[in-house]
Amino acid sequence: MNIPTDSLCELVIPISYGSTAVIETGKWGFQKPDTNLLTAPCQEACPAGINIPEVLYFISEGRKDEALFSMLMENPFPGACGRACFHPCEANCIRAQYDESVSIQALEKYVSDRASVQIEKIQPIANESAKRIAVVGGGPSGLSCAYFLSLLGHRVTIFEAKREPGGVLRWGVPEYRLPKSILRKEIRRILSLPIEMKTGVRVGRDIPFEDLDHFDAIFLSPGAGLNPSLGIEGEGLKKVWKGGEFLERINSKEKVILGKETLVVGGGNTAIDVARSALRLGSQVTLAYRRTRNEMPAIRDEIHEAEEEGVRFEFLVQPVKIHPGKKKRLAVKFQRMKLGGPDATGRSRALPVKGEFLTLETDGLITAVGERVELAWVPKPFVKNDLIGLNPSPRVFAGGDAVDQPRTIVTAIAAGKKAAISMDLSLRGNSDKALLSRIRAGKKGSLSMASYLSMREGEKWLEPKGVATYQQMNPIYFKASHRVKIRKRSRAKSLKKFSEVNMGLRPEEARLSAQRCFSCGTCNYCYNCYFFCPEGAVSLDPFLKTRTVDFDHCKGCGTCAKACPRAVVEMR
Amino acid sequence: MRDLREGLPESRGGDEIKSVWFVLLCCRAEVITGLSEEIAMKEFMTGNHAVAHAVVLCRTPLIAAYPITPQTAIYEKLSEWEASGILKGIMMRTESEHSAMASCIAASLTGVRTFTATSSQGLALMHEMLHFAAGCRTPVVMANVNRLLAAPWGFWADQLDSLSQRDTGWIQFYCENGQEALDSVIQAYKIAEQVYLPAMVSLEAFFVSHFMEPVDVPEQEEVDRFLPAIHLPHKFDIEKPGFLVPVVSSELYRKYRHMAQTSMDSVKEVALRADLEFKEIFGRGYGIVETVMMDDAEVVIVTAGSITSTARVAVKILREKGYRVGLLKIRLFRPFPAEALQKALGGKRKIAVIDRNNSMGSGGIFCQELRAALVHSPDRPVTFSYIAGIGGTDVTPEVIQKIVFDAMGRDEPEEKPIWVMEE
Amino acid sequence: MASSVQELNLLRPGHAACAGCGLAIGMKLVLEVMGPRTVAVIVPSCEGAIGGVYPNTSYGVPTFHSAFEIAAPTAAGIANGLKIQGRDDIQVLAFAGDGGTFDIGLQSLSGVAKNNDDILYVCLDNEAYMNTGIQVSSATPSYAWTNTTPEGNPRRKKNIMEIMAAHYNPYSATATIGYPRDLQQKITKAKGIRGTKFIHLLVPCPTGWRTPSDISPELSILAVETNVFPLYEVEEGRKYTINHEPRRLPVQAYLLKQGRFKHLGEEQIRQVQRDVDEEWEKLKHRASLQG
Numbered sequence A: 001m002n003i004p005t006d007s008l009c010e011l012v013i014p015i016s017y018g019s020t021a022v023i024e025t026g027k028w029g030f031q032k033p034d035t036n037l038l039t040a041p042c043q044e045a046c047p048a049g050i051n052i053p054e055v056l057y058f059i060s061e062g063r064k065d066e067a068l069f070s071m072l073m074e075n076p077f078p079g080a081c082g083r084a085c086f087h088p089c090e091a092n093c094i095r096a097q098y099d100e101s102v103s104i105q106a107l108e109k110y111v112s113d114r115a116s117v118q119i120e121k122i123q124p125i126a127n128e129s130a131k132r133i134a135v136v137g138g139g140p141s142g143l144s145c146a147y148f149l150s151l152l153g154h155r156v157t158i159f160e161a162k163r164e165p166g167g168v169l170r171w172g173v174p175e176y177r178l179p180k181s182i183l184r185k186e187i188r189r190i191l192s193l194p195i196e197m198k199t200g201v202r203v204g205r206d207i208p209f210e211d212l213d214h215f216d217a218i219f220l221s222p223g224a225g226l227n228p229s230l231g232i233e234g235e236g237l238k239k240v241w242k243g244g245e246f247l248e249r250i251n252s253k254e255k256v257i258l259g260k261e262t263l264v265v266g267g268g269n270t271a272i273d274v275a276r277s278a279l280r281l282g283s284q285v286t287l288a289y290r291r292t293r294n295e296m297p298a299i300r301d302e303i304h305e306a307e308e309e310g311v312r313f314e315f316l317v318q319p320v321k322i323h324p325g326k327k328k329r330l331a332v333k334f335q336r337m338k339l340g341g342p343d344a345t346g347r348s349r350a351l352p353v354k355g356e357f358l359t360l361e362t363d364g365l366i367t368a369v370g371e372r373v374e375l376a377w378v379p380k381p382f383v384k385n386d387l388i389g390l391n392p393s394p395r396v397f398a399g400g401d402a403v404d405q406p407r408t409i410v411t412a413i414a415a416g417k418k419a420a421i422s423m424d425l426s427l428r429g430n431s432d433k434a435l436l437s438r439i440r441a442g443k444k445g446s447l448s449m450a451s452y453l454s455m456r457e458g459e460k461w462l463e464p465k466g467v468a469t470y471q472q473m474n475p476i477y478f479k480a481s482h483r484v485k486i487r488k489r490s491r492a493k494s495l496k497k498f499s500e501v502n503m504g505l506r507p508e509e510a511r512l513s514a515q516r517c518f519s520c521g522t523c524n525y526c527y528n529c530y531f532f533c534p535e536g537a538v539s540l541d542p543f544l545k546t547r548t549v550d551f552d553h554c555k556g557c558g559t560c561a562k563a564c565p566r567a568v569v570e571m572r
Numbered sequence B: 001m002r003d004l005r006e007g008l009p010e011s012r013g014g015d016e017i018k019s020v021w022f023v024l025l026c027c028r029a030e031v032i033t034g035l036s037e038e039i040a041m042k043e044f045m046t047g048n049h050a051v052a053h054a055v056v057l058c059r060t061p062l063i064a065a066y067p068i069t070p071q072t073a074i075y076e077k078l079s080e081w082e083a084s085g086i087l088k089g090i091m092m093r094t095e096s097e098h099s100a101m102a103s104c105i106a107a108s109l110t111g112v113r114t115f116t117a118t119s120s121q122g123l124a125l126m127h128e129m130l131h132f133a134a135g136c137r138t139p140v141v142m143a144n145v146n147r148l149l150a151a152p153w154g155f156w157a158d159q160l161d162s163l164s165q166r167d168t169g170w171i172q173f174y175c176e177n178g179q180e181a182l183d184s185v186i187q188a189y190k191i192a193e194q195v196y197l198p199a200m201v202s203l204e205a206f207f208v209s210h211f212m213e214p215v216d217v218p219e220q221e222e223v224d225r226f227l228p229a230i231h232l233p234h235k236f237d238i239e240k241p242g243f244l245v246p247v248v249s250s251e252l253y254r255k256y257r258h259m260a261q262t263s264m265d266s267v268k269e270v271a272l273r274a275d276l277e278f279k280e281i282f283g284r285g286y287g288i289v290e291t292v293m294m295d296d297a298e299v300v301i302v303t304a305g306s307i308t309s310t311a312r313v314a315v316k317i318l319r320e321k322g323y324r325v326g327l328l329k330i331r332l333f334r335p336f337p338a339e340a341l342q343k344a345l346g347g348k349r350k351i352a353v354i355d356r357n358n359s360m361g362s363g364g365i366f367c368q369e370l371r372a373a374l375v376h377s378p379d380r381p382v383t384f385s386y387i388a389g390i391g392g393t394d395v396t397p398e399v400i401q402k403i404v405f406d407a408m409g410r411d412e413p414e415e416k417p418i419w420v421m422e423e
Numbered sequence C: 001m002a003s004s005v006q007e008l009n010l011l012r013p014g015h016a017a018c019a020g021c022g023l024a025i026g027m028k029l030v031l032e033v034m035g036p037r038t039v040a041v042i043v044p045s046c047e048g049a050i051g052g053v054y055p056n057t058s059y060g061v062p063t064f065h066s067a068f069e070i071a072a073p074t075a076a077g078i079a080n081g082l083k084i085q086g087r088d089d090i091q092v093l094a095f096a097g098d099g100g101t102f103d104i105g106l107q108s109l110s111g112v113a114k115n116n117d118d119i120l121y122v123c124l125d126n127e128a129y130m131n132t133g134i135q136v137s138s139a140t141p142s143y144a145w146t147n148t149t150p151e152g153n154p155r156r157k158k159n160i161m162e163i164m165a166a167h168y169n170p171y172s173a174t175a176t177i178g179y180p181r182d183l184q185q186k187i188t189k190a191k192g193i194r195g196t197k198f199i200h201l202l203v204p205c206p207t208g209w210r211t212p213s214d215i216s217p218e219l220s221i222l223a224v225e226t227n228v229f230p231l232y233e234v235e236e237g238r239k240y241t242i243n244h245e246p247r248r249l250p251v252q253a254y255l256l257k258q259g260r261f262k263h264l265g266e267e268q269i270r271q272v273q274r275d276v277d278e279e280w281e282k283l284k285h286r287a288s289l290q291g
């Protein structure tokens, strides 16, 4: 027998110098692990389709810039959304079923404020195209559409009626919730792309709609800028203002003087913003709403904060008449209301209680009872039920508050993104509507720009196999923990000024908060599969974003799949 | 006085009577030495002490040991020298002989010289590791003080402890006195480190281990000249990580066993060369077997260990009386020097092998081995086996004379061992 | 976690451990932290099987396959041999199973700990003689089935940590694969300490525990979270530190996942719970003794 000896030493005793790696123990197994990707329900719930697990992974690793880039891929307004978004992501966070949801919004704000290299300038991703697109309205929807179109290489011109872009974010949402410096920074970043911004140009007044004909496509996002009246007697009296105008004056830094007491009518975000702004102007505020707190369309946290700051609530009342009161005050007469059965939207109807009234005296009254779309300049065929149609002509798309969709910042952004992708497809002559469904993040309609870009570039990308559920998680690997309580400026301090109330997360808090993310369905390099593979067959590279298995040696024990807390690994 | 106390066996149970006898022996030695430890050239010392000297002279840096009577004095002496800085290295005070051997093997595989000493029960406890040491081809050197194995209990000289380890793959030397023990330890390193096999130097309990004699302790430079630095090809190497002694196939096991056997065979020659070289430097030599007055001998006494000294006296007396008696001392037992024995004993008429050991169910081990070695010699002598000195019983010159006469009186070969049951 | 660590691969693939072997996971995690400047000792056990048959080995560091009962003195011999040669840069690691530690190797381990020889001893405890085919050891927990306790083990598991603590050795710690970072931190800490360091590493064994091949890490976590196997360290035999606040799940959560406990009756489970609670109180008390 010829015995291999590769060393002199082995002339004395046997010493193994070879590696067992030559033995293909992989043949023992009959199943192999496969890498899965599932959409996290938070991403599905985020209309902008932000890849939240990825962003939170970057934050937990202290990689703030990458976190910001990841967000910017799907949403040009992380600063605004991190403050003013109604964060459906958190409501859908799987972790809520285990202990408490992850503080996604706070983290979004954290990243947009703290990315170490402030990402001021961005470049288009795709090659420049010759296509020109007009966007009417420089609110979040229009700016987003322009942003994504520009990333995709198209040349965009925005027509904005006001002297500055930003729409409601600029003139509506008050400083203490969204500092204008933050908004300007985000808009500056958008406009660092080759976008032409024409402010002070109201389409229909300064230029006719037909002037847009020479563009290859048009996006209409004029928002809902009209403040409707209550339609009751006495609205013309002095000291009766409209909410939108009131906020716009404050946001224009005009001096606004209120009396000792102010009455606000309405239950939406505008009403709350008005009420809290009025507090800051030194007035005592009562908010009157015709339904109850549960039916208020305003963001929950905002209602809560308003109450904490001292806004009083008067529910189940509807104004019917305003008349001058004593000492130059106003007397507002309210009809008492009660809740009835649900209406078409599922909200309880408000029904008058016959013969029951209430009169409140006040120094001023601000009404905030919804916004309407100005349609005078819009070609008639594009109008539908007092709104603009979504895709009224092959070249024309619309989105934001002006169309039939929830009136929120993030849906406005999502509409801009969706229109941008649709336009890109049609401008490139691609009419395959099914494509849109392939780049969806989940089933709720959010689109992933990252997926779209990969698809557009013909790259292979991992398509998610459905949306992750709590049942798929392996909670043994998680340790119960609480959300970090976000620091707020003291009530006394906040009320004196319009400075931001929410002070945001400290770096350590952010890291801990981000680490709480289960990263449902997305690998976040927890290394469980690497640590727990008895064969050392798993390698991970968080930078190349790869997870590879050495199938020559994987015995198919299934440990990695079972030990993946987030259902990324599955045995086949 | 310290030396004297060191020479005393630890008093344990039935040990008393022998101790008294022993104290007398030591006292005799003390009178001669005049209590001096530091006389030039020759010093009076016990066999244990001589062994300890050898270990230091060989610059052995790693010693692992466990106390057992009558070996303990080696361990203590080395500890004392470690404390005083004479011994440069590490003394591992293990919790058993088994672990002592384990540590020696392991340390040896890092490439250092190692030493341990034990006796009887301790050696038996080491048994598993003895095989391991040889299998790992580690040149560990051990002094074994031959002591009987329990039961019943006793502390006296008997060679069964080391002889029953004859199949473990160790080189085995049996020494007659302290000087030889010292010299054999030095030679053992030289041989073991050339053939990568462990070596055991045996000295009998009390007769050698505790008996004080003048011993010539060699000069350090001369030992350094004789004994080069140890070099092991097979040691741990973090630059080239290997798995030492893995599970192997049957064929490979056979191959490595065979290679070890080949090395073991070469020991006879290597040992002779080493002994010659030793003689050149130190003026003393032993060979692997020694013959005394063999030329015309009709009866040859064969011994190993301390009985040889007594036999020398007996032979002298018998010769004076006109009997043609010779003596052959077996010093190297493993490998068994068959060729040397065939050469020395060929043509002799009768051999009387005196064994201070007994393999139950068979007989004296030296005799068995000798018979086997001579079985193919055409002119092989008749071999008689005498079991004498078992359990440390006295084998006086008279006893040896009786054995010789017994052998002379026998004409028929006797297969069975003859037990010498003198009071 | 640098990817370069992965390339070291000191427990190479292709070894012969059973699928899902917790012991292989343990060895891999330990070797990863020990790094290439290590000499390892293994003894006949599953480690031998994992080590591979000549001429190939899964061990990426020089490793010596010693005899069963002498992992510690073998490692100590190597450590001292290296020390003599001034190789203080090389650490010596001894791996032994529970049989080789709790039973046959206990004496020699004790001897080394008493001398405080500079080694890191990792006891890979899979709670029975698994390599020889599942026989009871003194690390087998109460009531567990083995081939030599077909009716369930009548005796409790030996408390090896207390035995080690009684040696006043500088560092002993429990660890288990389900908490790889804790384990690796402990190895790192042990590397920085001179003397005899002892890690009692619980490694689930799908074959012997009668469990599916994919839940070794999970079982290991459950052992900790039920307090069956608390994670703690003992320094100098007196300073006790509990490293992980357990969730204190009921012992059933751990026991009933394993085939070796499937015959347990309610009273037996209650007894295990009582034992666990009692040990935990003792441990907490010890941990509270120093500020």
Ligand SMILES: Cc1cc2nc3c(=O)[nH]c(=O)nc-3n(C[C@H](O)[C@H](O)[C@H](O)COP(=O)(O)OP(=O)(O)OC[C@H]3O[C@@H](n4cnc5c(N)ncnc54)[C@H](O)[C@@H]3O)c2cc1C
Binding pocket: A084, A085, A086, A136, A137, A138, A139, A140, A141, A142, A159, A160, A161, A162, A165, A166, A167, A168, A169, A172, A173, A201, A202, A203, A204, A221, A222, A223, A224, A225, A247, A269, A270, A273, A299, A371, A374, A377, A399, A400, A401, A402, A406, A407, A408, A409, A410, A412
């Ligand atoms: C006070 C207030 C608070 C709110 N708070 C929140 C909140 O906290 N969270 C949330 O999610 N949502 C909130 N919303 C809703 C959210 O702001 C809107 O849904 C979102 O701004 C809609 O964006 P948009 O781009 O469609 O319209 P807008 O923001 O209204 O922008 C439209 C832009 O188009 C311009 N424009 C209009 N007509 C023309 C024209 N003919 N030519 C050129 N330019 C034109 C306007 O000047 C304006 O700049 C709030 C709304 C209000 C009013």
Ligand code: SF4
Binding pocket: A040, A041, A042, A043, A052, A053, A056, A092, A093, A094, A095, A102, A104, A516, A517, A518, A519, A520
């Ligand atoms: S845990 Fe993270 S990934 Fe999962 S739903 Fe919540 S935020 Fe999304």
